[in-house]
Amino acid sequence: MIIRHLANILSFTRILAAFFVFFITPLSWGFYLVYSYCGLTDVLDGIVARSMQTESHMGARLDSIADMVLFIVVFYRLGPVLWLSASRWIWIFAIIIGLIRITAYIVGAMRFRQFAALHLISNKATGLVLFFVPYLFLIIDMNIVLIGLCIIAMLSSLEELLCEIKAKQYNPNIRSYFEL
Template sequence: MILQGKNLANILTFSRIVSACLLLFTPPLSILFYVIYTYCGVTDLVDGSVARKMNAESKTGALIDSIADLIFIIVAGIKIAPILIDKIPVWGQIAIIGIVVIRITAYTVGAIKFRRFASLHIISNKVTGGILFLIPYGIIVVRIPIVCAIVCIVAAVSAVEELVCEIRLEDYRPDIKTVFEIKSMR
């Protein structure tokens, strides 16, 4: 069957786009929201692995994956931000602004230094993405200020690590795993 192998990863990615769009029409934090939200997260985790396992990696697939991620992040933000906006403590709002400034600075340094958008695949960025994904689950179990503190600490460490990597790297290496690899590269 043609659906096997090469197309499966792209089908998963396209299904994430469709599912993310469906989230727009579901009540936030409802059972249906969690089912669709979880499906989006699972497909994000597995589509790249499927592409690698099936030897079906492609620039087009990577682009579609990035588009799917962006759509999902925007939709999730649209649905979850109104719930959180009034409940995030002032210190959390200040921390979020600081983290955004550090991220923008890191991307600016990378863009100037490497003459391209330079986002790194460091482990702390992946951990931050995972923690951000868990916010809708966390807020039903733990108080929002505690969730905010955890997210801000992890995101701040990740943002600072990315900035340090961008400053210290001599050439663009998007697949670097940690800042500690930089010393061993020289």
């Protein structure tokens, strides 16, 4: 019985692990250990669900919730470190990206009468780069890492907005603007 729910269990444990990040010093070995566990479970839950044919709407939502919780907690913990270390114009760039992303979600919600986030390849690339940002800080200057992240995030946010505007119907699994 537990095997059937293994993917959801992995997602749920990612939520629990994300809360541990509240109590760990940012960018410490403990942080990297818990953060790596969260990344591993993020990869494994989808693989497990597909291989065991236990994919579900609830599982997809749980995965998204786990991703959101991890992002919020990590940003909350790393935010002060980034605020002190990153150039101010990077913060302005990030705010612009956030506004574009929110606009895309609003356009999608208005057009399709539901929360309409897309699984674009560019969004997945942004998520992948975003996940590796704390590791990249170990080997590359923080501002260079953040500039690269902002460029990728800006492109994916603009693509999502264009897709939400142009799409005739909601398809969360669209891979690119060029599929429309």
